[in-house]
Amino acid sequence: MRLVRRLAAVTVISLLSIFLSEKRALDPIQNLSLTATTPLASRLRDAARPVDDFFKGITDRGDIVRDNKDLRDQIEKLQHAVAAQQNAEQRIRELEAALGVKQARPEDQLLVANVMSEDTSSLKRMIAIDRGSKDGLDEGMVVLSRGGSLVGTVSRTFNDFSWVQLVTDPDSVVNAQVIPGTPGAQAGSPTATTAVTPTPTPAPPASSPAPPTEVPTPLPPSPTPIASPVRGVAEGDLKHELVLDFLPPDASLPEGSLVTTSGLGGNYPRELLIGSVEGVEQRPQSPFTKAMLKPAADLSTLDTVLVLLSFKPARLSKQ
Amino acid sequence: MKYVIAAVAAELLAIFHVSVMQYIEILGVTPDLVLIFVAVWAVVRGHDEAFVVGLLAGFVKDLATSDPLGTSVLALTPLVLLAAAMRIRAVDTEFLPSVAVVALGSLGYGIISMIVLAGTGQSVAWSDSILRVVLPGCLVNALFTPVVYLPVHMFSAQRRVGTIGTRRLTSPL
Numbered sequence: 312m313r314l315v316r317r318l319a320a321v322t323v324i325s326l327l328s329i330f331l332s333e334k335r336a337l338d339p340i341q342n343l344s345l346t347a348t349t350p351l352a353s354r355l356r357d358a359a360r361p362v363d364d365f366f367k368g369i370t371d372r373g374d375i376v377r378d379n380k381d382l383r384d385q386i387e388k389l390q391h392a393v394a395a396q397q398n399a400e401q402r403i404r405e406l407e408a409a410l411g412v413k414q415a416r417p418e419d420q421l422l423v424a425n426v427m428s429e430d431t432s433s434l435k436r437m438i439a440i441d442r443g444s445k446d447g448l449d450e451g452m453v454v455l456s457r458g459g460s461l462v463g464t465v466s467r468t469f470n471d472f473s474w475v476q477l478v479t480d481p482d483s484v485v486n487a488q489v490i491p492g493t494p495g496a497q498a499g500s501p502t503a504t505t506a507v508t509p510t511p512t513p514a515p516p517a518s519s520p521a522p523p524t525e526v527p528t529p530l531p532p533s534p535t536p537i538a539s540p541v542r543g544v545a546e547g548d549l550k551h552e553l554v555l556d557f558l559p560p561d562a563s564l565p566e567g568s569l570v571t572t573s574g575l576g577g578n579y580p581r582e583l584l585i586g587s588v589e590g591v592e593q594r595p596q597s598p599f600t601k602a603m604l605k606p607a608a609d610l611s612t613l614d615t616v617l618v619l620l621s622f623k624p625a626r627l628s629k630q
Numbered sequence: 631m632k633y634v635i636a637a638v639a640a641e642l643l644a645i646f647h648v649s650v651m652q653y654i655e656i657l658g659v660t661p662d663l664v665l666i667f668v669a670v671w672a673v674v675r676g677h678d679e680a681f682v683v684g685l686l687a688g689f690v691k692d693l694a695t696s697d698p699l700g701t702s703v704l705a706l707t708p709l710v711l712l713a714a715a716m717r718i719r720a721v722d723t724e725f726l727p728s729v730a731v732v733a734l735g736s737l738g739y740g741i742i743s744m745i746v747l748a749g750t751g752q753s754v755a756w757s758d759s760i761l762r763v764v765l766p767g768c769l770v771n772a773l774f775t776p777v778v779y780l781p782v783h784m785f786s787a788q789r790r791v792g793t794i795g796t797r798r799l800t801s802p803l
Contacts, residue, residue, distance in 0.1 A: 314714060317681045321707055324685065328700025332692075333750055337699050344693035348645050352694075355649035363653040428648040430696045431660040433763040434743060434754070437696040439648075467696065474696040481759075482752045549758040611652075 342469035345439065349427045349472075356428070421455065421617040422446060427472065436480040436547060438463075440616060443471045453579055453619040456608035460584040461485070461572060462616050464624075477610050478585060483547040486575040487555055487585055488540040489568050489602070542573050543602070545585050551603045553586060558600040564588050570604055577625030633682055635785070636671065640687035643667055643778075644694040657766035661774040664691045665739055668706050669731040670775065670782045672713030674724050680710040701746045708738035728779050733772040740764030 331337050368375070422442060430437035442448050452465040454475050463483060466476035476483055543558040555570055568588045574581030586604040593600050643663040651660045668687050672680030688703030695702075712734050716727040740763060748754045 314677065314711075317678075318707065318711065321681055321685055321703060325688070325700040325704035325707070328689075328692075328703065329698045329746060329750070332699040341693055341699065348641070348694060352645050352649040355646065356652075359650040359653050428694070429652045431647060431652045432695060432697065432743070433659045433767065434740075434747065434759055435696060435752075439696070481755050549755055549762045 338469055342443070342471055345427070345469065345472045349439075349441070352428050353425075419619065420621040422448075422620050424454075424473075424616050424618055426613050426616060430474070433549075435482070436463075436477040436610070437466065438475050438477065438613060438616075440473050440475055440618075441471070442618060443473050444468045445470050447620055448473050448618055451578065451624040453583070453622055453624065455583065455617045455619060456613065457615055457617065458608065459617075460586075460607035461579070462608050462610065462613065464578075465618065475616070478545065478547060478606060479552045479610060480547040481549055483545075485545040485579055485585065486542070486573045487545040487570050488542045488573040489555065489558075489562070489564055489570050489588065490540055540573070542575070543599075545570065545604065553604040553606050555588070555602040555604055556599060558602060560593070560598060560600055562600050564591050564600070564602050566590065570602075579624070580619070580622050632675075632679065633686065636679075636683045637686045637690065640664055640667060640683070640690045644687075644691045647691070648694045656770045656773070659763055659767045659770050661770050662736070662739075662767065663774070663778060664702070665706065665709070665736060666732050666771055666775055666778040667782070669709045669713065669735050670728045670779045672710050673716060673728040673731055674779075674782055674786045677710050677714040680713055684710050697743070698746065698750055701743060702739075704746065705739040705742035706735075708742070709735035712738075724783065725776075725779060729772050729775045732775045733768045736768040736771045737764060740767055 328337070332341075424440035424442040427439045427441050429439070440454075448465055448468050450465055450468055454462045454464060456462050461478055463475045463477040463480070465473050467474040478485060541558055541562045541564065543555045545553060545555050548554045558564070566588055570585045570588065572579040572581060572583040572585060584607045586606040588602045589605045590603040591600060592603065647660075647663055651663065654660060664687050668680065668684045671683045675683075684706040685703055688701075688706045689699065691697075691702040692699045709731060712731045713727075716731055740760070744754045744756065744759055744764075
């Protein structure tokens with residue numbers, strides 16, 4: 312009987328806590344706890360990384376040598392592509408100046424944040440960052456990698472911290488488009504795509520609040536004309552990490568094609584790089600084609616991210 | 631005092647979980663040291679203490695993760711019940727019941743966590759989550775049981791020696 316009473320008490324306490332937590336009544340406790348534990352967690356994380364790198368270096372040596380060779384080849388190709396692109400950009404600037412056309416988002420403001428911990432529950436893909444509501448963050452804001460590709464969105468803010476839902480989280484949904492025939496796009500080469508993306512200013516130390524940084528549009532215009540982009544929905548997936556679903560059944564998606572945000576729905580700006588196509592799944596009985604994506608940002612080794620402050624998602628505008 | 635020690639241990643394990651354990655991924659999942667700790671405590675020290683320890687450890691874990699506060703407390707409760715059931719056993723060892731409680735408790739923990747996530751408005755891919763997270767988690771957590779079992783058992787044995795003398799009541803395994 313005592314066991315049943317205790318069981319009932321624990322169940323009531325936990326359900327009450329979940330209810331209060333959802334009503335944001337326990338946020339100060341969670342904020343205080345994260346503030347207290349973050350320094351130790353960060354030190355442990357930093358201490359464990361070299362050990363992890365050492366063991367990965369041993370086990371993945373063959374892959375590293377192969378990747379190194381492939382990447383050297385890609386660098387050479389990309390240098391040519393960058394040179395061509397710089398010419399094209401210069402030409403575009405001249406034409407824009409002549410026509411008086413404004414840039415898409417010249418006023419983008421980004422806030423640098425350090426990754427403090429990762430939710431390893433496996434059911435979710437979340438990271439905690441050291442910026443919160445007092446830094447101007449709000450739920451729904453877009454988070455980018457240092458290279459400018461999409462990492463996820465702010466899902467919950469506390470005073471000093473925020474949880475970021477990664478694009479690979481099963482709950483994450485992003486309206487996306489495939490840009491066919493993107494130059495320099497190689498299968499499984501996120502480095503190739505981020506290499507041509509403008510790099511923002513380096514992250515300052517965690518203790519000092521970073522001023523908003525101004526950077527140009529994350530994805531530069533392609534030097535070749537883009538045929539009609541194929542639109543779909545990029546969703547997090549426990550099996551494939553990231554999939555692009557609801558594509559037309561006859562969609563032609565070469566491996567390595569770049570996938571960016573489409574801007575539909577207003578929750579993400581247009582042309583933020585999400586990743587590249589790794590494989591396509593076409594089932595005869597299915598009305599849609601599904602593509603497996605490789606995220607452009609290496610989400611497993613993130614230590615610094617950028618929060619896009621200047622873009623107000625539609626879900627925030629409605630509030 | 632024992633609850634203070636348990637709370638500190640759970641806090642350290644929770645910090646370890648969100649910082650270091652992300653680098654240890656087996657079968658696509660990360661071992662849950664806090665869950666193993668509560669399961670082992672429940673088997674070695676009894677379900678009376680385990681209710682309090684589960685409550686403390688659950689809150690500590692939720693404070694370090696993105697789950698709503700209280701999710702882990704609810705999800706850890708079946709562990710205590712399983713441990714209570716395991717007290718009636720044929721073998722004179724606490725290790726094997728600990729492994730069994732960890733494995734079965736991981737299953738209960740995963741399912742309750744998914745129910746809470748779905749209840750709080752998040753989408754849950756049920757079949758994928760069970761096949762790719764919950765079931766491998768049962769195996770991986772069971773494999774990591776000795777890591778937590780030995781310290782808890784040693785702490786428990788020291789307390790017994792202090793209270794009832796040097797006679798051993800159970801085997802180390």
